[in-house]
Amino acid sequence: MVSISLCMIVKNEEAVLARCLESVCDLVDEVNIVDTGSTDQTVAIARRYTDRVFFYEWTGNFAAARSASFSYATKEYILYMDADDVILEEDRHKFKKLKEMLDPAVDSVSMFYNAGEDSFGNVTLRYRRNRLIKRSRDFQWKGDCHNYLEVTGLIVNSDIAITHRKIKHSVSRNLNIYKMKLERGDPFTARDYFYYGNELKDNRHYAEAIESYKRNIELNTGWVEDKINACINMADCYRYLNDQDNELTALFQSFRFDSPRPEALSRIGDQFKRRQVYRTAAYWYEQAIRTPENNTQWSFSYPAYRTWYPNLQLCVCYYYLGDLDAAYRHNEEARKYRPQDPHVLHNKQLLEAKRA
Structure with missing residues (x-):
C-alpha cells in the first residue's frame, strides 16, 4: 500500500476546515497544513488534526503557496485539497481501494472535481484534475491563480470525486490578481486570457470579457478545450448585452475546434426558443x-x-x-x-x- 501526504494551504477557514479534515484525515498518512495569515480559529482547528502546521507569508501567488505546502510532504504520494472540499462517503470507499491497489509506477491519479451542486444534489460543474501525485517527480504548480500542476508520465484516470462545497466566494480576488499582472506588464498566455475573461464575466464586465475571450481564441497556442469554452462563455456575454446575432455566431464558432458540446447545443436551442x-x-x-x-x-x-x-x-x-x-x-x-x-x-x- 502506498503512503500519502495531504497538503493544504488555508486562510481564515474556521467555518469549513474541520468538515474537510474529517472527510479525509483517516485516508492519508500525514496531514500538512500551511497557513497564509489566518486571523480566526483556523490554526487552532488544524492543530486538532495534526501537529504539522506551518506558516507562509502570502505573496499573492497561489502557485508559490501550493508549492510551499508540497515541500513539507514526506510520503510517497501527495494529495491536495482546499478547505471547502470534502470527500463524500462513496468516494471515500473508492479512495481506500485505490490506496490499497495503486501501482507505485503511477505518476499521477486524476480525479473528478465536482465544483458545484444544485439544490437537488446534481453536479452542476465537473472536470478532472491531477489530484494524487508522486512526490519524487517534483511536479510544479503553474499560474498566479487558477493554478494547475504540470504533470507528465503515467497518469491514471479514476472515478473518484473531490466535492467542492463552498459557503463563501471571493468574487473580485482573482480578478484583482489578473489586473495586477496587467499593471506589471506581465505577458499573458492563452490560458490567462481565458481565465481573465471568466473573472471579468463573473464580475459583469461583459464587453471586456468578450475581448479577453477573443484574444484566447485568436492565439494559435493554448488548450483547445479552453477555446471551446471561451466561445460558449463569450456567447453568454453577448446574451447579457442583448446581442443575439453575435451570441449565435459565438456558439457556432465553438464547433470549429471539436464536436459540438451540449453546453453550446442547449444554448442554441435557447436562442430559437426565445424567438x-x-x-x-x-x-x-x-x-x-x-x-x-x-x-x-x-x-x-x-x-x-x-x-x-x-x-x-x-x-x-x-x-x-x-x-x-x-x-x-x-x-x-x-x-x-x-x-x-x-x-x-x-x-x-x-x-x-x-x-x-
Whole structure:
C-alpha cells in the first residue's frame, strides 16, 4: 500500500476546515497544513488534526503557496485539497481501494472535481484534475491563480470525486490578481486570457470579457478545450448585452475546434426558443440529449446541459407544437433529476390534466 501526504494551504477557514479534515484525515498518512495569515480559529482547528502546521507569508501567488505546502510532504504520494472540499462517503470507499491497489509506477491519479451542486444534489460543474501525485517527480504548480500542476508520465484516470462545497466566494480576488499582472506588464498566455475573461464575466464586465475571450481564441497556442469554452462563455456575454446575432455566431464558432458540446447545443436551442421557433429549438435540444457523457473529459463539463435542462425545454417546445405526449415524456425525464422542481411539477400537473 502506498503512503500519502495531504497538503493544504488555508486562510481564515474556521467555518469549513474541520468538515474537510474529517472527510479525509483517516485516508492519508500525514496531514500538512500551511497557513497564509489566518486571523480566526483556523490554526487552532488544524492543530486538532495534526501537529504539522506551518506558516507562509502570502505573496499573492497561489502557485508559490501550493508549492510551499508540497515541500513539507514526506510520503510517497501527495494529495491536495482546499478547505471547502470534502470527500463524500462513496468516494471515500473508492479512495481506500485505490490506496490499497495503486501501482507505485503511477505518476499521477486524476480525479473528478465536482465544483458545484444544485439544490437537488446534481453536479452542476465537473472536470478532472491531477489530484494524487508522486512526490519524487517534483511536479510544479503553474499560474498566479487558477493554478494547475504540470504533470507528465503515467497518469491514471479514476472515478473518484473531490466535492467542492463552498459557503463563501471571493468574487473580485482573482480578478484583482489578473489586473495586477496587467499593471506589471506581465505577458499573458492563452490560458490567462481565458481565465481573465471568466473573472471579468463573473464580475459583469461583459464587453471586456468578450475581448479577453477573443484574444484566447485568436492565439494559435493554448488548450483547445479552453477555446471551446471561451466561445460558449463569450456567447453568454453577448446574451447579457442583448446581442443575439453575435451570441449565435459565438456558439457556432465553438464547433470549429471539436464536436459540438451540449453546453453550446442547449444554448442554441435557447436562442430559437426565445424567438418561439419551437421546432428548430427542439432539434438543438435533442442533439444536446444525444451527446454521450465523456468521463475522460478534462475540461469544464456542465451535466445539466445534456440531462434535465434540455428535457425541460423540450417539454415546453413540444407543448407549443401540440405534441403533449412528447412534452410529458421529456418532463418526466427532467423529473428524474429534479423531482421537486416547481416548474417540473407544474408541467406534470398541467399535462396530466390536458391528456386526461
